[in-house]
Amino acid sequence: MSSVATVFREEFGRSVAVLARTLGDLDLAEDAVQDAFATAVERWPRDGAPANPGAWILATARNRAIDRIRRDRALAGKRELLARLEREAPPAPADDDALPDERLALVFACCHPALAVDAQVALTLRLLGGLTTEEVARAFLVPEATMAQRLVRAKKKVRAAGIPIRVPPPEALPDRLRAVHATLYLVFNQGYGPPPRDELCDEAIRLTRLLAVLLPDEPETLGLAALTLLHDARRAARLDAHGDLVLLEDQDRSLWDEARIAEGRRLLDRALALYRPGPYQVQGAIASLHSEPEPDRRRIAALYDRLAELAPSPVVELNRAVAVALAEGPSTGLALLDALADELDGYHLLHAARADLLRRLDRPGKAAEAYRRALALAPSEPERRFLAGRLNELPNEG
Amino acid sequence: MRYLLLVYAAVEEAAALDTRLALELAERGGLLAAHELEPVTTATSVRVRGAATLVADGPFAETGERLGGVYVVDLESLDEAIAVAARLPAARDGVVEIRPVVRREG
Numbered sequence: 001m002s003s004v005a006t007v008f009r010e011e012f013g014r015s016v017a018v019l020a021r022t023l024g025d026l027d028l029a030e031d032a033v034q035d036a037f038a039t040a041v042e043r044w045p046r047d048g049a050p051a052n053p054g055a056w057i058l059a060t061a062r063n064r065a066i067d068r069i070r071r072d073r074a075l076a077g078k079r080e081l082l083a084r085l086e087r088e089a090p091p092a093p094a095d096d097d098a099l100p101d102e103r104l105a106l107v108f109a110c111c112h113p114a115l116a117v118d119a120q121v122a123l124t125l126r127l128l129g130g131l132t133t134e135e136v137a138r139a140f141l142v143p144e145a146t147m148a149q150r151l152v153r154a155k156k157k158v159r160a161a162g163i164p165i166r167v168p169p170p171e172a173l174p175d176r177l178r179a180v181h182a183t184l185y186l187v188f189n190q191g192y193g194p195p196p197r198d199e200l201c202d203e204a205i206r207l208t209r210l211l212a213v214l215l216p217d218e219p220e221t222l223g224l225a226a227l228t229l230l231h232d233a234r235r236a237a238r239l240d241a242h243g244d245l246v247l248l249e250d251q252d253r254s255l256w257d258e259a260r261i262a263e264g265r266r267l268l269d270r271a272l273a274l275y276r277p278g279p280y281q282v283q284g285a286i287a288s289l290h291s292e293p294e295p296d297r298r299r300i301a302a303l304y305d306r307l308a309e310l311a312p313s314p315v316v317e318l319n320r321a322v323a324v325a326l327a328e329g330p331s332t333g334l335a336l337l338d339a340l341a342d343e344l345d346g347y348h349l350l351h352a353a354r355a356d357l358l359r360r361l362d363r364p365g366k367a368a369e370a371y372r373r374a375l376a377l378a379p380s381e382p383e384r385r386f387l388a389g390r391l392n393e394l395p396n397e398g
Numbered sequence: 399m400r401y402l403l404l405v406y407a408a409v410e411e412a413a414a415l416d417t418r419l420a421l422e423l424a425e426r427g428g429l430l431a432a433h434e435l436e437p438v439t440t441a442t443s444v445r446v447r448g449a450a451t452l453v454a455d456g457p458f459a460e461t462g463e464r465l466g467g468v469y470v471v472d473l474e475s476l477d478e479a480i481a482v483a484a485r486l487p488a489a490r491d492g493v494v495e496i497r498p499v500v501r502r503e504g
Binding site: 003112113114115116119155156160161162163164168172175 | 429436437439440441442451453454455456474475476477479480496498
């Protein structure tokens with residue numbers, strides 16, 4: 001038995017993708033699929049769900065699109081659009097395997113670099129994830145009207161600027177795939193918080209898993225899927241009963257999701273077997289080592305060295321310094337952090353990391369100073385509570 | 399003498415093509431090409447720096463560079479337009495702005 005809700009998650013993006021590809025118009029495709037689900041909500045509980053719900057939704061959405069096109073007198077290229085829908089009639093509903101999966105083409109359109117990043121994220125969540133405008137707005141803490149306008153503009157740009165709804169040719173694929181990965185990882189990180197917004201993590205994981213199925217030979221795609229799964233596996237252990245942050249080393253490991261860890265490791269193994277290393281694979285490998293009962297600190301530090309080579313940035317250097325401090329002692333780590341002091345002076349995690357190492361080096365006065373600086377810069381309440389707690393635990397300065 | 403007239407309008411509506419003027423010029427044989435552009439919200443900017451083609455949403459808004467030429471091209475999609483823009487020498491130190499031309503019912 002398929003309920004409309006369970007079919008919705010899988011088939012919304014899939015149907016939008018098929019129609020958008022045929023019509024070259026995201027708005028029309030989205031409206032037609034929305035109509036089809038509205039019809040399903042009416043009919044399925046009464047008449048029972050069809051044998052192949054996906055094919056039913058697509059066929060109904062196609063008919064709704066035809067109705068809409070016929071009704072819209074002002075629509076440019078009306079005859080051509082109708083002809084295209086006729087030409088690409090869907091397969092018989094009984095034939096499940098023949099249902100096309102055009103979601104990959106839609107991913108590349110939604111994450112096109114000619115769209116602003118916030119527009120890419122909004123389009124991806126709305127059209128592929130099937131999240132409502134209100135849900136997307138809530139997840140990004142913007143008013144619904146703002147998000148609605150952002151979506152309208154983005155869809156208009158896709159149509160008016162001629163952003164193609166297709167998988168890019170091989171020579172353009174690496175660049176374009178990087179943009180897709182960046183957008184999906186941004187959605188995941190936005191959900192990871194703090195504060196955590198589980199629905200965004202879930203959606204990012206669902207879409208990266210899908211991408212890994214559609215592009216099984218792209219090691220960075222597999223690496224990103226592994227990375228998000230391995231991080232998300234610690235979801236239940238990351239915050240305590242009061243909503244306070246729990247450091248990795250203090251987390252209750254029995255709360256970790258073993259199935260997610262295993263799935264992440266399997267994906268990572270497949271990625272590494274392709275011998276084309278990249279930043280997501282390295283971060284996935286680091287997350288995998290952190291999930292071991294006794295994490296190998298030297299190997300983690302070595303992987304951060306590799307990450308700094310593959311994707312150099314001050315934030316990667318900061319993480320590397322923290323890893324080196326754990327592997328070789330706080331004073332070596334502190335020297336690396338101090339070298340970043342100018343570049344990352346406005347970043348709370350630099351000061352939080354310095355404070356922690358100064359505390360370990362028994363320099364409470366300097367540590368308190370760094371904690372205060374981190375507190376002033378920290379963007380979220382759980383982080384501020386954590387830092388204030390650490391500051392209070394420091395012995396009196398002397 | 400040939401001239402290119404670029405319309406920098408203060409409001410979007412004022413950029414609409416003046417059909418009467420265009421017809422009048424066409425009758426006189428003085429019109430080579432005239433196109434209305436989609437709004438600036440549909441603009442895409444292309445820069446090439448080193449080996450990387452940098453694509454961004456939005457128009458070119460700085461004033462240090464000057465307009466050196468225009469191409470009107472008819473291609474399949476924005477991706478082909480970006481590929482052409484990336485080959486223009488100006489993309490290496492300046493920027494090429496891509497603006498879709500309004501499509502009329504055909």
